[in-house]
Amino acid sequence: MYLHTESRETTTLDGTWQAIPDPYRSFQDGWFDDRDVPLLEDPHAPADYTVDDGFPVEVPGCVGEQLPGFEYYEGMVWHTRRFDREDNGDRLFLRFGAVNYEADVWLNGEHLLTHEGGYTPFSVEITDAVSREDNLLVVGVDNERREDGIPAMQTDWFNFGGIFRSVDLLATPETFVRNVKVETSVDETVTASITAWIDGPEPGDVHAAIPGLGAEVPLEPDDSDGALTRLTGQITLDRDDVELWHPDDPRLYDVCVESESDAVEVRTGFRAVDVEGSDILVNGESIEFRGISMHEEAAGRGRALTPGDIDQRFEWVAELGCNFVRLAHYPHTAAMARRADEEGILLWEEVPAYWDIDFGDKDVQELYRQQLRELIQRDWNRPSVALWSIANETDPEDEVRNRVLPEMASFARELDDTRLVTAACWFDETDDGLALLDPLVEHLDVVGINEYYGWYVGDAGDVRSFVDDPTGPPVIVSETGAGAKWGNHGDEDDRWTEEFQAAYYRESLEAIESVEQIVGATPWILFDFKSPRRMNPHQRGYNRKGLLDEHGRKKRAFSVLRDHYCDP
Ligand code: GCU
Secondary structure (H helix, E strand, C coil): CCCCCCCCEEEEEEEEEEEEEEECCCCCCCCHHHHHHCCCCCCCCCCCCCCCCEEEEEEEEHHHCCCCCCCCCCEEEEEEEEECCCCCCCCEEEECCCCCCCEEEECCCEEEEEEEEECCCEECCCCCCCCCCCCCEEEEECCCCCCCCCCCCCCCCHHHHHHCCCEEEECCCCCCCCEEEEEEEECCEEEEEEEEECCCCCCCCEEEEHHHHEEEEEEEEEECCCCCEEEEEEEEEHHHHCCEECCCECCCCEEEEEEECCCEEEECCCCCCEEEEEEEEEEEEECCCCEEEECCCCCCEECCCCHHHEEEEHHHHHHCCCCEEEECCCCCCCCHHHHHHHHHCEEEEEECCECCCCCCHHHHHCCCCCHHHHHHHHHHHCCCEEEEEEEECCCCCHHHHHHHHHHHHHHHHHHHCCCEEEEEEEEEEECCEEEECCCCCHCEEEEEEEECECCEEECCCCCCCCCCCCHHCCCCEEEECCCCCCCCCCCCCCCCCCCCCCCHHHHHHHHEEECCCCEEEECCECCCCEEECCCCCCCCCCCCCCCCCCCCCCCCHHHHHHHHCCCC
């Protein structure tokens, strides 16, 4: 179960760590066990690598963006740091926001865990392994791509390696509130179903309160495995007494869960997202999804976004007049969803089941569930999150995929059935026009469609031929776009020019607008991003479909989308 830390005091381990690349995986096992540290100057056996004398790197950070000569590095980099314990908690946990791709974690020579998956949080209890002083933490970070990985060998984004989100220590009482889930439903009344997971013996009395609404409820145990006890309770209020969360008015409330020895607070909003025919409803009203897609990337920092980067992204989103963002193709930092809650921006969140995943492999299926669980348990209290996307551009002819993905859709609903499940698919071309023939469609609440008519195939505007069925599922154009190099100008027919991209947007947006079953779009993409698959003279290692380049410079199409959303 996810370890809630948002409302808690933690001790950060961010800062300067030692990075020791091990490109040939040649380091001896347990080389870092510093009980008999080999010394650089050891006259008998000068050490080739030691825990304290690596390359200094910043955590959170991406190695390739910090170490000269490691820009496209994929492989093992040992990350080490020492720390003293300052808290007086009964228990102590070590938590990582994300480590790409596999993290092998050791403390004082003891192996704690191996975590696979580059974009989701994980934690481990270190109460027994930690000392009061001079603890040696070693994390083997391996971002080598693998056939049986999620994602697998090919992605149109760069596989930045590193500990690129924060690392924290969390001290707790013997028995504490490990996680909380607030599910909201809205009709004549508003109901908050509150679930808490208490970690440790004897949970005792636990209750939940919403001070902003003067409401509280005792939570009753309904399941326990001895270590973790689940408790639930419900608060129902008149709809008029609650300010609902809506993109136009993102009202948030604190929900406090208190046990005899602990308390946490969850900031959330009361809202409902549903589907009715081909409409998506927020609090019972259909809504148009004015969106944009984005990767989690900042020039020179890779995936390690700063608060300033997040501010910048929400300024651009607001300037475009968006009320929706697709966070592609993997879970972004939790700070994005918390900010979207405050800004009133609806979100599409996704796990990187992208292109050729080995869906038939049992371990891959387990990893798939793990990534869904880690994302959903982290963000299930975010009112901004409306859609869980289980995949992007996977093969509709693959029978194994057609068996496994519906199972993953059900698994996502088991974890959270208050949001909509989607995936990015393709249109099918039929004699009658474009259609949705992918067998996965019937297992989705909302269908995402990636279309590049006018760029990779056909003509911009071909979407008009879609066989519109207002009783069919809502469709979101999850990708559409064209490449342009910032500052490259020419005629509207000249590819790679800003004029071509702007014209493409004008034509595509009009066509999308003309289809009733399409309730919105997240054009590809807000800013240019690194891709090792893109090397032509305009690209030079970047996907150039951004409305801004990697330095935040606007291309002409930026104002085309802004005008489309702001002065429809
Ligand atoms: C695909 C894919 C994206 C990619 C984009 C493109 O649809 O989902 O990850 O970047 O197309 O070709 O630019």
